[in-house]
Amino acid sequence: DVKVTQSSRYLVKRTGEKVFLECVQDMDHENMFWYRQDPGLGLRLIYFSYDVKMKEKGDIPEGYSVSREKKERFSLILESASTNQTSMYLCASSPQSLPLGPEDGNTIYFGEGSWLTVV
Amino acid sequence: AQTVTQSQPEMSVQEAETVTLSCTYDTSESDYYLFWYKQPPSRQMILVIRQEAYKQQNATENRFSVNFQKAAKSFSLKISDSQLGDAAMYFCAYRRRGTYKYIFGTGTRLKVLA
Incomplete structure (x- = not known):
């Protein structure tokens, strides 16, 4: 089974x-993602990485940065936490999607989530 | 831009009964995938069922089945013989084939009543 592990389940940080x-993911997946989950807003993509040291901005990148130094590890960084960043953060991974390749009905695998409260 | 809409924030069902969760989406693409994900309380989100847009036959996984209406851009999830363990948040999602980006709906919280 694919395992996506988020190191911290619950954090409380100061502004x-x-x-x-x-x-960290253990399935050698190329793609890794960071989402933010808020009630009534669903999952919103913060950043995406398709390879080591490669990253792309998602829909809500402001206030966040990411790092992918090794294939299995993808870090989300809040440079200066603010109260509006209180949320649940979900990490995910998936195999590579090839536009011209064979059927790529692969799916995305999620970690258990990290609840961040900024006070 | 593609969008996914789940119009039911919350649903309830009696144990052993059947419930249908609604999902509509908007896209101009013809080749894509649709997914239903389940997020139990304080637990990992997992894939429930997947549908390829080019397949006319509705996907089925045990007690879970979908009603995929491509022309209407509708993708509902039917849960038969509901169990207490089905209580969760359910997300509908879309992904265009060959791309990485998943578009998620806002979720439907399902309560199962004993």
């Missing part, structure tokens, strides 16, 4: 602190 959320 202005630098926050690191770590994620």
Whole structure:
């Protein structure tokens, strides 16, 4: 089974602190994602990485950065945490999608989530 | 831009009964996938069922089945013989084939009543 592990389930941080959320996957997936989940808004993509050291902005990248130094690890960084970043953060991974390849009905695998409260 | 809409924030069903969760989507693409994901309380989100747009036959996984209406852009999930363990948040999602980006709906919280 695919395992996506988020190192911290519950965190409480102060406004202005630098926050690191770590994620590790064990299936050699090329793609890794960070989502934010808020009630009534569903899942919103913060950042995406399709390879080591490669990243793309998602729909809500402001206030966040990411790091992918190794294939299995994808970190989300809040440079200066603010109260509006209180949320649940979901890490996910998936195999590579090839536009011209064979059927790529692969899916995305999620971690258990990290609940972040910024006070 | 593609969008996914789940118009039911919350649903309830009696144990052993059947419930249908609604999902509509908007896309101009013809080749895509649709998914239903389940997120139990404080637990990992997992895939329930997947549908390829080019397949006319509705996907089925045990007690879970979908009603895929491509022309109407509708993708509902039917849960038969509901069990207490089915209580969860359910998300509908879309992904265009060959791309990485998943578009998620806002979710439907399903309560199962004993």
